[in-house]
Amino acid sequence: MNIDLLTREYPPHIYGGAGVHVEELSKVLAERAEVTVRAFDGPRMADEIPQVAGGHLRVVGYDVPKELSQDNIALQTFGVDLQMANDVDADIVHAHTWYACLAGRLAQQLHEIPLVVTAHSLEPFRPWKRDQLGGGYNLSSWVERDAFTHADRVIAVSGGMKQDILTAYPSIDPAKIAVVHNGITMADFTTPGPDDSGWKVFERYHIDRSKPTLLFVGRVTRQKGLPYLLDAIDLIDKDIQVVLCAGAPDTKELGDQVRSAFARLEQERGNVIWIEEMLPRPELNALEHGCNAFVCPSIYEPLGIVNLEAMACGLPVVASATGGIPEVVVDGVTGYLVPIDQKHDGSGTPIHPDDFVHDMAAAIDRLMADPQQARQMGEAGYKRARDRFSWERIADETMDVYRQVLR
Incomplete structure (x- = not known):
């Protein structure tokens, strides 16, 4: 053929x-x-x-x-x-x-x-x-x-x-x-060795590996829901370090909106690192293995390969319950799903954005407050990615x- x-x-x-x-x-x-x-x-x-x-x-x-x-x-x-x-x-x-x-x-x-x-x-x-x-x-x-x-x-x-x-x-x-x-190709997400060059990403961006760390990876586009995540970060435990790998904005206006929200967070909360460049695979792999949890705040996501990649690295996932995400992330088993009521006008805009933001923050806090359960969810996610995808x-x-x- x-x-x-x-x-x-x-x-x-x-x-x-x-x-x-x-x-x-x-x-x-x-x-x-x-x-x-x-x-x-x-x-x-x-x-x-x-x-x-x-x-x-x-x-x-x-x-x-x-x-x-x-x-x-x-x-x-x-x-x-x-x-x-x-x-x-x-x-x-x-x-x-x-x-x-x-x-x-x-x-x-x-x-x-x-x-x-x-x-x-x-x-x-x-x-x-x-x-x-x-x-x-x-x-x-x-x-x-x-x-x-x-x-x-x-x-x-x-x-x-x-x-x-x-x-x-x-x-x-x-x-x-x-x-x-x-x-998912599981072999692409094996744990880097201690001398792997990918680990240098932590030093270059001053990411403290001793802190509990939440990771986001995605483009700056409306479907990825980054503005809602930035609002949620303002509500979560201040001891949680947040790393945002977010680049390639769809428009200058959206890029400016995210940049303004990040500047406010940096000034009022701190403990947030924004990586705007697209990282090479070894560095992104090291980052995913070096963080404690992954977050996916999308308002439109047909499936969400980013969640599968995070699970392949053993990370528990907090994700919005939209599109195909519930077919990947099992609520209470491989992480937490955040409920979201959305407009049916094609935009996917949350009907109650404040509820969505607060529920996301609560799910993040709940996951990060119990490291042992988070590790168990990460292990369950790894097995699900390996066996089903x-x-x-x-x-x-x-x-x-x-x-x-x-x-």
């Missing part, structure tokens, strides 16, 4: 969970079939392409056409998609995120092959993207809707995401949607979807 995977992100250019998903999926699929990845950000050097022992993995990178380089992001995206669609040469094409939806839809028609799309997020549930894309948000919404409606199969990364797809696009036959969870299992389920479509 020849498979073309179409994606915005691929190594070494990864900034979110969808990129991690495609990287790991491509490697395990390449052990089972002939795989070509078509990605943005230009051609890759040989040493930038993941190696697959005994597999068949090829990576083709594309640049935005010069004529579109100063245009709206959506038009730049479509310029890359046209090139991808023309080059597809496979039995089946599999598109990830709206960035690759036009390429997948055109390839489906041009080459008369089946199209599979994976839903990592949905444009109707991210209205704040208009702040970033302007009128391009109308284009991203249109192309996602068209691809999802005409795809031969839609893969949802969680049961919660399947329900969101049916809500956003009610004309889609539920039987056409398959749930295949995101996964392996990429080998996910590759087999994805291959089953391909076979069904080809039949």
